Amino acid sequence: MTSVTNDIIITDRAARRIGEILADEPQGAKLRISVNGGGCSGFQYGFDIDSGRAEDDLLIENGSASVLIDEISLQYLKGSIVDFVDDLIGQSFKIENPQATASCGCGTSFSL
Template sequence: MTTPDIKTDATGINLTPIAAGKVKALLEQEGRDDLRLRVAVQPGGCSGLRYQLFFDERELDGDIVKEFDGVEVVVDRMSAPYLAGATVDFADRIDAQGFTIDNPNAGGSCACGDSFH
């Protein structure tokens, strides 16, 4: 399912305007303008792979950088195939809170929702 107010790019990761706004607010709290949101996939969790979202100032060889409403999102070359077409959103509801990732490449997830395969 895609959010109607974002442009979906099947070759890379997407960031909703709500998520971009939250990232901007967090960066302002940090007081640094050299950080970008890095989204990565690492081995781990019940289902084999786990998402990592963190602020990073590093530039790694092969990084893919996209900009959304003034927010730079970085994906390393090893994680890129797992995140192609994925959408990062931010939820603040009773049933979900924090950043969420809707990933068409995930075949399934564990019961706790912390990892995927």
């Protein structure tokens, strides 16, 4: 089942992959998705393993997947779909962000 929280969708494929990644981490670890300045288009997505949860973090859970998004990044991610793709060029998390006006070829950098 796809998890939808605060207009952010974590697909089942993404949730399964996140669960696999977190299974090899210490108990309580979560995937943190963030938006940072930089990249070739102005902003870039960050993916990190984090065991701490700040008071203003949004926590999205789907099965064994736990995702944290900080309050500032959340404003840039509203309406986004987080998916996991496995194709000929490799495996990666893919974010479909309706707020992005442009993105670069690598898929991790975008502009508003």
